[in-house]
Amino acid sequence: MTMLSRRMFLSGLSTVGLATLSPVQSRASDSEKALRATMSKAQLAPEGYPDTSVWAFSETGAATIPGPEIRLKAGETLTRTLLNELPQPTAVHWHGIRIDNAMDGAAPLTQAPVPTGETFDYEFVCPDPGTYWYHSHQRGREQVARGLAGPLIVEEREPWLGLPGAASRELTLVLDDWLLNPDGSILEGRWDDLHAAAHAGRMGNTVTVNGKSYPDIALRPGERVRLRVINTATDRIMPISFPELSPMLIALDGHPVVPRPVEKVFLAPAQRADIVVDAPTTSPKRTALVLDVGRGNQVEIASFDVNGAAMQPAAEPVRPLPKWNTLPTPDLSSAQFEPLLMEGGAMRGMVETTYNGESMDFRELTSHGMAWAFNGVAHQMGEPMFTASFGRTVQMKLSNRTAFAHGIHVHGHHFTVLSRNSVPDPHNDVHDTVLVGPDETVEIAFVADNRGKWMIHCHMLSHQASGMMGWFQVT
Ligand code: C2O
Numbered sequence: 510m511t512m513l514s515r516r517m518f519l520s521g522l523s524t525v526g527l528a529t530l531s532p533v534q535s536r537a538s539d540s541e542k543a544l545r546a547t548m549s550k551a552q553l554a555p556e557g558y559p560d561t562s563v564w565a566f567s568e569t570g571a572a573t574i575p576g577p578e579i580r581l582k583a584g585e586t587l588t589r590t591l592l593n594e595l596p597q598p599t600a601v602h603w604h605g606i607r608i609d610n611a612m613d614g615a616a617p618l619t620q621a622p623v624p625t626g627e628t629f630d631y632e633f634v635c636p637d638p639g640t641y642w643y644h645s646h647q648r649g650r651e652q653v654a655r656g657l658a659g660p661l662i663v664e665e666r667e668p669w670l671g672l673p674g675a676a677s678r679e680l681t682l683v684l685d686d687w688l689l690n691p692d693g694s695i696l697e698g699r700w701d702d703l704h705a706a707a708h709a710g711r712m713g714n715t716v717t718v719n720g721k722s723y724p725d726i727a728l729r730p731g732e733r734v735r736l737r738v739i740n741t742a743t744d745r746i747m748p749i750s751f752p753e754l755s756p757m758l759i760a761l762d763g764h765p766v767v768p769r770p771v772e773k774v775f776l777a778p779a780q781r782a783d784i785v786v787d788a789p790t791t792s793p794k795r796t797a798l799v800l801d802v803g804r805g806n807q808v809e810i811a812s813f814d815v816n817g818a819a820m821q822p823a824a825e826p827v828r829p830l831p832k833w834n835t836l837p838t839p840d841l842s843s844a845q846f847e848p849l850l851m852e853g854g855a856m857r858g859m860v861e862t863t864y865n866g867e868s869m870d871f872r873e874l875t876s877h878g879m880a881w882a883f884n885g886v887a888h889q890m891g892e893p894m895f896t897a898s899f900g901r902t903v904q905m906k907l908s909n910r911t912a913f914a915h916g917i918h919v920h921g922h923h924f925t926v927l928s929r930n931s932v933p934d935p936h937n938d939v940h941d942t943v944l945v946g947p948d949e950t951v952e953i954a955f956v957a958d959n960r961g962k963w964m965i966h967c968h969m970l971s972h973q974a975s976g977m978m979g980w981f982q983v984t
């Protein structure tokens with residue numbers, strides 16, 4: 510960034526009414542790039558409806574929904590200077606990256622939130638290829654719901670596209686969920702709605718794909734495409750399907766899986782799936798990306814238009830992505846066992862919970878804006894839930910004793926799913942976020958190979974804000 514463009518960013522700050530802005534000390538070199546968190550507008554509702562005022566990210570020019578796609582190769586260093594032009598402090602979390610702890614963006618645990626008008630320099634290596642995303646990690650239930658999220662794509666060290674059995678191109682599909690008023694504006698003033706938080710969370714009424722309602726996605730007849738699907742919704746689980754496109758799952762949360770056919774992919778908030786589709790050979794033809802919105806209702810959220818010059822359909826079975834070779838294998842023979850008991854919420858509640866060091870009943874807990882607990886403690890940010898020494902395998906039993914599903918996210922690590930309800934998992938997929946259904950128990954394991962303070966929380970951000978968070982330390 511040159512000084513000139515830096516000043517141009519600052520001049521834009523007057524729009525948020527900063528009376529006493531002191532000059533930002535620029536440490537940005539030419540190789541550093543800015544990432545502005547700012548206010549913008551986006552046409553989220555279908556054309557013809559009013560646009561929506563959002564909070565969003567920008568690298569150059571106007572901020573967009575989703576934020577700009579950041580791309581680099583595995584092993585490379587990502588450098589961005591966050592410039593906060595929002596009326597609130599903020600911080601950026603690089604979801605799923607096995608990152609240097611100081612760069613994790615988990616405010617206030619790993620950094621102080623960045624005040625309005627100030628900057629923070631992020632610089633870290635992205636060790637593993639895959640589909641990731643970045644989002645605000647400060648008042649996430651509001652800031653992510655207002656639009657502060659974007660895709661982060663870490664490319665394979667050796668190109669996979671174009672090889673026999675691989676796709677010939679790729680597309681990023683960012684799915685999001687918005688709670689909009691009829692005039693297009695985001696429903697304000699209910700960010701701390703405890704009723705929603707004690708149920709499935711703040712559900713929207715408008716689902717977008719790449720920031721648009723029901724966009725057209727062009728496919729050529731016979732072509733094989735890699736879709737990088739990211740669920741950036743604050744609370745909505747996205748069960749999606751791809752009728753007539755022969756979808757094959759090739760990666761989950763960035764990590765490769767042995768390619769397998771999938772009828773429906775259940776993406777918790779924050780999860781990603783890489784899916785290879787084969788377009789039909791006959792054209793013109795229209796099919797859709799279908800979202801299951803519950804109670805048996807299937808909604809088309811994007812249209813796939815198969816048209817144009819036909820391509821030779823791939824003859825080979827879908828080619829697996831290259832293995833990471835960067836993730837240590839858990840050693841289950843000497844694991845440290847840690848429980849994660851989820852309790853609370855509507856329909857169940859809790860007998861007794863600790864909050865801020867005080868023991869209280871559920872009614873009193875809700876008077877503090879809390880509705881959930883991990884291991885009997887709501888919002889345990891004062892001290893770690895546990896400590897693991899560097900290199901130790903941690904085996905966690907995630908027990909959901911609530912009436913709702915939760916997407917449990919571990920920062921700084923990826924874990925192997927061992928079992929569900931004591932039944933060994935047939936795939937042993939590696940995730941950074943796992944959906945745990947009501948009354949379900951999921952066992953996971955990972956090697957604590959990243960020093961620092963790492964959050965564990967539900968990625969339904971309404972649940973996180975109302976108690977479902979804690980952290981552990983790797984020493
Ligand atoms: Cu995607 Cu703690 O976050």
Ligand code: CU
Nearest residue numbers: 915967969972
């Ligand atoms: Cu939850």
